[in-house]
Amino acid sequence: MRAVVSLFIVVSIAIVMVFLLIPRDRIFENDQSISKLSGKKDLLAAYKLGKLKDLGYLDYKAQKEICEINQASKDCFSAGSSEINELIKIYEKDGYTINKTEDGFYYVVKDYKTSRLILNFYSNLIKIDHTGVIKDPNNLELERKVYFAKDHNGMLSIKCSGCENQYLLYFNGSFPFIHQNFIKLNFGISYPTYIGLNTFSVISNKQGELKNKEITFETGTTAKSAINLHSCTYKMTEAIDDLDKAKFVNNYAKCTSNYTDPSMIEVSYIMGILSLVFSYLISIPLGVVMAKERGKLIDKIGIIYVNLMIAVPSLAFIFFVRNIGSLFKLPDKFSQLGFTDVRSYIMPVIILTLLSTSSLIIWVRRYMVDQTNSDYVKFAKAKGLSEKEIFNTHILKNAIIPIVNGIPSSIILSIGGAVITETIFAIPGMGKMLPDSIKAVNNNMVITLTFIFTALSVFSLVLGDVLMALIDPRIKLDNKGGSR
Amino acid sequence: MENKIILSAKNIIVKFKVRNRVLTAIRNVSLDLYEKETLAIVGESGSGKSVFTKTFTGMLETNGEVTNGEIIFEGKNLLENKKDKDWEKIRGKKIATVFQDPMTSLNPVKTIGSQISEVIIKHQGKSKEEAKELAIELMEKVGIQNAAVRFNEYPFMYSGGMRQRIVIAITLACKPEILICDEPTTALDVTIQAQIIDLIKNLQKEYGFTTIYITHDLGVVANVADKVAVMYAGQIIEQGTVEEVFYNPKHPYTWGLLSSLPQLGEKGKKLYAISGTPPSLFEEIKGDAFAPRNPYAMQIDYEEEPPMFKVSETHYAKTWLLDERAPFVEPPVEIRQLHERLSKMPSVKGETNE
Ligand SMILES: Nc1ncnc2c1ncn2[C@@H]1O[C@H](COP(=O)(O)OP(=O)(O)OP(=O)(O)O)[C@@H](O)[C@H]1O
Ligand SMILES: [Mg+2]
Numbered sequence: 031m032r033a034v035v036s037l038f039i040v041v042s043i044a045i046v047m048v049f050l051l052i053p054r055d056r057i058f059e060n061d062q063s064i065s066k067l068s069g070k071k072d073l074l075a076a077y078k079l080g081k082l083k084d085l086g087y088l089d090y091k092a093q094k095e096i097c098e099i100n101q102a103s104k105d106c107f108s109a110g111s112s113e114i115n116e117l118i119k120i121y122e123k124d125g126y127t128i129n130k131t132e133d134g135f136y137y138v139v140k141d142y143k144t145s146r147l148i149l150n151f152y153s154n155l156i157k158i159d160h161t162g163v164i165k166d167p168n169n170l171e172l173e174r175k176v177y178f179a180k181d182h183n184g185m186l187s188i189k190c191s192g193c194e195n196q197y198l199l200y201f202n203g204s205f206p207f208i209h210q211n212f213i214k215l216n217f218g219i220s221y222p223t224y225i226g227l228n229t230f231s232v233i234s235n236k237q238g239e240l241k242n243k244e245i246t247f248e249t250g251t252t253a254k255s256a257i258n259l260h261s262c263t264y265k266m267t268e269a270i271d272d273l274d275k276a277k278f279v280n281n282y283a284k285c286t287s288n289y290t291d292p293s294m295i296e297v298s299y300i301m302g303i304l305s306l307v308f309s310y311l312i313s314i315p316l317g318v319v320m321a322k323e324r325g326k327l328i329d330k331i332g333i334i335y336v337n338l339m340i341a342v343p344s345l346a347f348i349f350f351v352r353n354i355g356s357l358f359k360l361p362d363k364f365s366q367l368g369f370t371d372v373r374s375y376i377m378p379v380i381i382l383t384l385l386s387t388s389s390l391i392i393w394v395r396r397y398m399v400d401q402t403n404s405d406y407v408k409f410a411k412a413k414g415l416s417e418k419e420i421f422n423t424h425i426l427k428n429a430i431i432p433i434v435n436g437i438p439s440s441i442i443l444s445i446g447g448a449v450i451t452e453t454i455f456a457i458p459g460m461g462k463m464l465p466d467s468i469k470a471v472n473n474n475m476v477i478t479l480t481f482i483f484t485a486l487s488v489f490s491l492v493l494g495d496v497l498m499a500l501i502d503p504r505i506k507l508d509n510k511g512g513s514r
Numbered sequence: 515m516e517n518k519i520i521l522s523a524k525n526i527i528v529k530f531k532v533r534n535r536v537l538t539a540i541r542n543v544s545l546d547l548y549e550k551e552t553l554a555i556v557g558e559s560g561s562g563k564s565v566f567t568k569t570f571t572g573m574l575e576t577n578g579e580v581t582n583g584e585i586i587f588e589g590k591n592l593l594e595n596k597k598d599k600d601w602e603k604i605r606g607k608k609i610a611t612v613f614q615d616p617m618t619s620l621n622p623v624k625t626i627g628s629q630i631s632e633v634i635i636k637h638q639g640k641s642k643e644e645a646k647e648l649a650i651e652l653m654e655k656v657g658i659q660n661a662a663v664r665f666n667e668y669p670f671m672y673s674g675g676m677r678q679r680i681v682i683a684i685t686l687a688c689k690p691e692i693l694i695c696d697e698p699t700t701a702l703d704v705t706i707q708a709q710i711i712d713l714i715k716n717l718q719k720e721y722g723f724t725t726i727y728i729t730h731d732l733g734v735v736a737n738v739a740d741k742v743a744v745m746y747a748g749q750i751i752e753q754g755t756v757e758e759v760f761y762n763p764k765h766p767y768t769w770g771l772l773s774s775l776p777q778l779g780e781k782g783k784k785l786y787a788i789s790g791t792p793p794s795l796f797e798e799i800k801g802d803a804f805a806p807r808n809p810y811a812m813q814i815d816y817e818e819e820p821p822m823f824k825v826s827e828t829h830y831a832k833t834w835l836l837d838e839r840a841p842f843v844e845p846p847v848e849i850r851q852l853h854e855r856l857s858k859m860p861s862v863k864g865e866t867n868e
Contacts, residue, residue: 409611411605413636503623
């Protein structure tokens with residue numbers, strides 16, 4: 031519960047900062063369409079207001095829309111008609127500012143208050159797909175049902191008619207093997223980079239080039255295509271064309287494609303996990319040895335290393351290590367060899383690993399020193415157990431608890447490190463996306479990433495506690511005691 | 515009591531490296547421990563009680579070293595044990611130690627049972643099942659009810675007294691020759707203390723091990739011990755049977771120690787306390803270490819270290835007052851009346867003290 035609250039607070043702060051503190055005009059700086067509209071004052075204003083509305087800054091309605099919503103007569107649509115004047119008054123009372131174009135058409139604008147901004151974000155955050163979602167006036171007979179069916183690979187899946195997505199649940203060979211479309215997170219649209227896409231899709235969709243393969247469509251047509259049949263969503267009947275009709279038997283014809291490369295999330299994830307594993311593999315034995323050989327050479331070397339790592343700014347360190355990598359002909363930019371070449375990953379993973387070793391080593395060392403001075407270890411020694419036995423059966427068992435509890439925070443750390451590392455190596459991952467989208471004033475993307483990073487941290491802390499409760503006998507009982 | 519010597523420590527000197535300085539914690543101490551007896555070691559904090567007994571099991575911290583002396587046990591000098599491997603055959607198996615704090619002596623994340631079993635497996639080469647049976651038996655012996663169930667519980671589910679019982683069970687698991695109890699009851703409350711002391715006494719009768727009992731509580735000494743060694747600034751300054759040391763103490767430090775017994779406190783009178791502080795062990799000590807605090811100190815006390823004077827076959831004290839040239843000094847009045855006063859106090863004079 032505390033976890034959810036802290037997530038809520040952090041993200042709300044991010045929303046407020048992004049929406050209120052960043053000047054609105056900056057988001058248009060990188061939009062090419064703006065220059066095409068220069069000189070056409072009304073069109074420009076309408077374009078910008080439309081975008082701002084899409085991004086959730088404000089509510090904006092042009093005269094045409096006002097008339098449509100209120101189901102007014104034809105008269106309403108003409109400039110200066112008495113009917114529109116009446117309607118405008120209602121909006122004026124409602125707090126909208128009333129504006130007129132050069133041609134005399136009205137449009138109304140109302141900024142959202144802070145509380146409304148936050149409310150809007152959270153009320154749109156979770157999208158649940160169900161059979162009533164699609165409202166297609168040209169397809170009133172659309173069946174509405176959820177059913178089990180085999181997919182094109184012959185795997186069992188849950189499909190839907192009437193939902194946004196055709197597949198609600200399906201299995202395939204890509205991680206995490208089971209996929210669902212019941213619940214989707216919706217952070218709004220991406221702008222001005224990756225225009226029009228859902229921000230979450232931008233980072234979770236695969237990247238790279240189209241991956242074509244022979245596909246047999248439901249109609250029986252076979253073609254070489256990159257279409258991802260699991261991704262198909264409903265396409266309005268009016269938009270269905272002959273090509274669609276050749277491939278699909280129903281309206282679920284809006285599909286995304288298969289790409290060759292992993293998504294941004296996956297890229298960051300792969301590197302994060304790899305470096306985490308390596309950093310534990312290095313730090314734990316090293317910390318243990320340093321504690322055992324306290325004051326001796328290896329301990330001194332280790333301490334110098336740790337101090338260096340702490341003292342040297344990580345940015346400098348990353349450049350330094352990258353240059354060493356270049357000596358061994360390893361790429362200093364990810365794109366040089368791309369996703370498929372192992373060499374692309376070596377340097378970033380080494381750097382991420384080393385960055386997280388220092389704190390871990392020093393922690394393990396201190397922990398081990400504490401443990402060897404602890405009474406239970408002394409008593410175990412007095413019992414006649416050998417150092418090895420004490421380590422394997424006593425200290426290790428104790429150490430696993432804080433180690434497990436600490437893994438989540440290491441994950442957070444490695445994410446923090448990933449932001450810089452991914453940027454320097456130009457790795458197309460989540461970490462690089464953050465500074466990129468800040469630079470591009472892609473506000474929704476910034477909020478999305480903030481949400482994901484925070485959620486990840488919070489989740490991992492909770493996970494750490496849960497894991498600890500599972501392995502620490504003392505906590506297990508406390509919980510039972512509490513519920514009694 | 516005509517018993518064999520089971521362990522004999524001779525001229526032990528222990529030094530610790532503390533940063534760049536050397537601290538001499540034990541300054542040339544010799545002690546003979548007799549089979550089946552209970553020896554109590556008393557003395558104020560920092561006098562070296564723990565360090566001295568740790569040398570018997572090679573348990574000194576890594577910055578410490580026995581620089582001189584020998585410890586003869588079963589015909590061998592224990593100090594020739596250089597590797598931990600050699601010590602492992604002594605520790606727990608021949609000489610076991612009970613530490614002060616039962617709350618922390620047990621590993622919090624291992625079951626009670628596994629912590630008892632592991633010594634049995636290690637030292638007696640028993641299988642897991644056999645070890646479990648023996649462990650449960652031991653648990654019952656030290657007074658744990660429902661032992662078969664509690665075998666699988668964790669230390670935090672046990673009270674302090676219970677844990678100390680478990681610690682004792684562990685130390686007895688391999689039927690050691692010598693049991694060193696380093697303030698085994700200090701961390702426990704009074705009623706539990708009495709129970710643990712009784713438990714150790716009863717087990718000693720049954721198992722017949724020799725006990726070294728380190729304590730600050732002279733009441734406990736009177737209750738459990740046959741012999742007493744009084745330590746001061748890294749030396750044994752007086753030793754003898756309980757009777758001799760309590761009722762005929764010779765060293766002024768022992769006088770002070772005895773008269774500061776809280777049990778002797780009388781309403782309205784201030785409790786006696788030895789004034790001053792013990793000397794720094796970093797510097798070399800000239801003469802009698804106790805001299806600066808000794809109201810009866812003589813010139814020689816500041817110049818030359820006193821030898822161990824023999825008072826009786828079993829009673830020795832390290833003070834110039836016993837030299838024939840020294841003037842006769844009467845112990846303070848509290849000490850002279852100690853016998854009388856103590857015998858009036860059944861709580862101090864234990865019921866089973868022969
Ligand atoms: N590892 C160590 N490093 C440095 N000095 C030590 C170490 N262990 C003990 N000493 C010193 O040796 C002296 C004797 O310590 P010891 O623990 O034997 O005292 P003690 O008589 O057991 O006291 P207490 O009644 O408080 O347990 C003390 O001055 C102590 O500071
Ligand atoms: Mg001690």
